[in-house]
Amino acid sequence: MDKSSIGGVFLAIAGIVAGLLMEGGKISQVLQPTAALIVFGGTFGAVLLQFPMSAVLGAFGRILRIFSAPGKQQDDLLVKQLVGFANKARRSGVVSLDADLETIQDAFLKQAVMLAVDGTEPADLRRIMQVSLDSYAENEDRFPAVFESAGGFSPTIGILGAVLGLIQVMQHLDQIEEVGRGIAVAFVATIYGVGIANLIFLPMAGKMRIRLRDDVKRREMMLEGVISILEGMNPRMLEVKLAGFLDDRRLKKQERAA
Template identity: 60%
Template sequence: MDIASVMGITLALLGILGGMLMEGGSIAQITQPTAAIIVLCGTGGAVLLQFPIGIFMAAIRQVAKVFTVETSNAQMTLSQIVEFANKARKSGVVSLDEDLPRIAEPFMKQALMLAVDGIDPSAIRQIMHLELENGAEIEEKIASVFEAAGGYSPTVGILGAVLGLIQVMQHLDNINEVGKGIAVAFVATIYGVGLANLVYLPIAGKLKIKHREEQVVKEMVLEGIVSILEGMNPRMLELKLNTYLLEARAEEQRAEDRRIK
């Protein structure tokens, strides 16, 4: 589990709800199903109008990434590439053909397959760079889904509040009911602003970090496979690829610093 994500959402909820309770409020005051339906469905509809259904569903599936950590995979991938380099040095690149079935990662499998088939290193770089660029474009759209939701949600919340006030105006003869109705009407605004700033926008930011980390690992894989094909010493290769892991950590730190600012 990604402890930062779990602690973040927990701290935010505890702080907001705790502050409300300390001021004499109650959770029941903000548990309004009607307001939740207006904000969630309104925001979801606006996002669906902006993005294709495939991108929308891909974004929903990637929410799990926000709460999981896969940092160990990068080190395992590096070790696997070094293992391939040692084997290729002893038995030739063609000997790696028997390792293809046990490679689960599609990007690495495709790059290694091209290398085993004797494709020129420059051609491999060109082919796999195209795949990297296409993947990065899709991942950018996925993060944009949550950014768009973060933009629409507060506005839809205001729309829900206005709808609630319209209903309140129909009961001006009962001042007690008017007061309660106004309070209920503004719950939609709370949902809209809360979801945008505590859920949608943080998810978008975290996915961008995760996607960049994955891209750096793929760049490392490509450089590793090409270097094997070019006959680089396995020990030199390991030192070279370690710089990609340092870059991934540095990129994560830079993204975290930007989010704090």
Template identity: 50%
Template sequence: MDRLSLIGIAFGLIAIVGGQVLEGGQISSLLQATAFLIVLGGTAGAVMLQSSSAAAIEGVKMLRWVVAPPKVELEPWVKTLVTWSNTARRGGLLALETPLESEKDPFVKRALQMLVDGTEPEAIRHNMELEIDSYEEKLRAAARIWESAGGYAPTIGILGAVMGLIHVMENLTDPAKLGSGIAVAFVATIYGVGSANLFFLPIGNKLKHVIGTEVRRRELITEGLVAIAHGENPRIIEGKLRGFMV
């Protein structure tokens, strides 16, 4: 559980609502269903229009990473790769069949299988880097839907404001209807700018950070297994891999 993300969301909302209260405003004045529908509905429609269905679905699924990101630790992998290096140094690459059988990570399992099969080191690197690139592009395309939402929301908020002002102009002779139109106009702008800068853009950046961490883990594993294939000294391999942890 990423508590900092939850604290950040809560802190941002409390600051805005608290500022409204300190200025003597009512919290209820920030709650406007029409503005919410215009901004969130319009933003969702724009994002769906520009994205593939696969990217949109994956982006929604990745939303859980904001508060519960996958746990990625590099230190254990450095130790594991050094252990595998020592094993291969003593018993040859075929000695790695034992960890291969127990490995659960599909990415690592494929790389280990190539290593045990005696695949050339550069072929291992090439194949695994292609897989890393494909993985990264897929997830970054999904994360970009949140950045796109952050770009569209303020503009849709302005659209909602204009619609509210149109409503005002149409009812200048009926003062009772002016308040609702003005409320939609200003609250729609708040929803557009607020959702973009408090939620959509930070979510996109958070997901990119999580993706980058996982990509670094895969690059570390690839570098370690290629070094084992080259028959490098375990101490040299460990020093090389610790460069990924800077």
């Protein structure tokens, strides 16, 4: 699990709740179902109007990735796998990698190795796989955009809820209880709109974009590795080249091990 994401959620909620209680407030004061219905219903309705259902469902289906730690060990294993392919190709030729195609789990890497085995020129292989990489990045970019849009809509919907609450207040100025209820809905709707935008939707969109950049960088590493193998690069040089795609912490770890 990603400690940063989990800790961030708990810290944000705990800070707001603690501040409310320190000021003498009660949690029940901000639990207004009417305000929640206005903000959440209006926000998701606007999002569905802007994006197709597949994009919205895909965005929510990727929420768990926000709370999962990046696969750093998988990157290390990927480097070892590519270096192993380089050693085998140097001994027996690139065609010998055909026997390893069934063991490759990643579809992008498998396609790149398949093209290399079929004798594709390095420049052509790069162009073909770059199209696939660009298409993947463009398709995946829709999902954080869903939450960015939700983060833009929700504060405005919260203001709309506040206006609706004030309208109710103006219509019942002779009834003190109704006035208080309308003011509560007005302020809580604004809190909901601003809160979910800045504590949930926008941070989630930002973390999704970080995960997307990591995935794109991993695929770029695969592409560079296969092209380098096709060009006959020394396996040790290839390992050094691929290490450039890893973060600084793992580079320092490798330096200490060396």
